[in-house]
Amino acid sequence: AAGVIQSPRHLIKEKRETATLKCYPIPRHDTVYWYQQGPGQDPQFLISFYEKMQSDKGSIPDRFSAQQFSDYHSELNMSSLELGDSALYFCASSLAGFEAFFGQGTRLTVV
Amino acid sequence: AQSVTQLGSHVSVSEGALVLLRCNYSSSVPPYLFWYVQYPNQGLQLLLKYTTGATLVKGINGFEAEFKKSETSFHLTKPSAHMSDAAEYFCAVTAYSGGGADGLTFGKGTHLIIQP
Numbered sequence: 001a002a003g004v005i006q007s008p009r010h011l012i013k014e015k016r017e018t019a020t021l022k023c024y025p026i027p028r029h030d031t032v033y034w035y036q037q038g039p040g041q042d043p044q045f046l047i048s049f050y051e052k053m054q055s056d057k058g059s060i061p062d063r064f065s066a067q068q069f070s071d072y073h074s075e076l077n078m079s080s081l082e083l084g085d086s087a088l089y090f091c092a093s094s095l096a097g098f099e100a101f102f103g104q105g106t107r108l109t110v111v
Numbered sequence: 112a113q114s115v116t117q118l119g120s121h122v123s124v125s126e127g128a129l130v131l132l133r134c135n136y137s138s139s140v141p142p143y144l145f146w147y148v149q150y151p152n153q154g155l156q157l158l159l160k161y162t163t164g165a166t167l168v169k170g171i172n173g174f175e176a177e178f179k180k181s182e183t184s185f186h187l188t189k190p191s192a193h194m195s196d197a198a199e200y201f202c203a204v205t206a207y208s209g210g211g212a213d214g215l216t217f218g219k220g221t222h223l224i225i226q227p
Contacts, residue, residue, distance in 0.1 A: 033214050042201060043155070045214030056213045090154060092215075100215060102147075102155040 002026055004103035006091050012109045013081050021076040021106045025093030031055070032074040033100060034066055035090040043090060049074060081110045113138040113204045117218035125226045130189040132221050134176075134202030137183065144185040145203045145215065146176055155201065161185065172196070197225045 005024040013019050025032050031050045035043040036059075045058035049068035060066075063081075068074045078085060086109050092100040118133040136142055143162045147155040159170025166178040176187045185202060199222050203215040 035214075042217040042219050043215075045216065048214050058214050092155075099157060099160055100145075101157070104154045 004091055004093050004101055006089075006103035006106050008106060009104065010107050010109075012111060014111055015081055015083065017081050017110075019078045019081060019108060021078070021089055021091075021108070023074045023076070023091030023093075023103060025072055025074070025091070026095075026101055029072070029093035029095045029101075031094045031096075031100075032068055032072070033092040033094075034060075034074070034076050035092065037088040037090060037105075039087070041087075046076070078108075083110050086110045113142060113206060113216045115202050115204050115216055115218035117200075117202050117221050119221055120219065121222045121224060123224040123226060124192050126194055127191050130174075130187070130192045130196065130223065132187040132200050132202075132223065134185045134187065134218060135183050136185060136202070136204045138204055138206060140206045142204045142206060144176075144178060145205075146170065146174070146185075146187050147201045147203060147217075149199045149201065149220075151198075158187070158200075192223075192225050194225050194227065197223055199223075 007022045033048040034046040037043040046060040047066050048056045052068045064078050066076045088105045090105045092102045094100045114137045116135045145160045146158040158174050159168050161178045169175045174189045199220050201220045202218040205213050205215045
């Protein structure tokens with residue numbers, strides 16, 4: 001069965017650079033979520049989209065933005081990267097919000 | 112707003128023994144509750160979920176959990192631990208707001224250690 005696809009799997013950026021993470025949800029899923037998981041931490045909800053509209057917002061920094069496109073894939077844009085942004089970024093998708101399926105994550109390292 | 116408290120950041124049990132991972136939640140609206148498992152450097156895999164209906168829910172790998180509204184709890188159990196159960200377990204809560212479910216709020220996680 002198709003799963004949530006995230007790219008890239010690993011990314012190394014320097015401070016103050018910009019990064020773009022991509023997420024391809026499970027086909028026909030209408031909701032996409034983004035989470036950030038720091039080392040040894042629980043996942044923190046960043047933002048979600050339902051039918052291409054932002055539906056919920058968590059602890060997403062102003063330096064970050066996200067959108068969902070007409071084909072339902074989503075991108076998380078991160079600017080002015082800081083060392084503290086180093087984390088595992090997960091995307092999840094769901095149909096009507098009843099069960100979120102997670103991707104394998106993108107490991108971002110800021111040096 | 113919702114919150115989740117997982118009691119015990121580390122739980123150690125012997126292989127074959129009962130596994131009990133505790134989760135208490137706080138929610139101002141009827142909650143949807145989930146348990147996820149995470150293996151090292153892996154994504155989150157859903158073990159089981161409670162939305163409505165039967166309060167005892169069964170999941171994958173022999174796990175089950177019971178929703179107890181009066182105790183605001185959703186503890187995860189497995190009758191007999193297996194070495195492959197060693198992982199990080201997260202309890203999570205969300206609410207359905209009509210325009211899609213809100214983002215999950217996770218507990219801090221419980222690291223399950225299985226002793227041979």
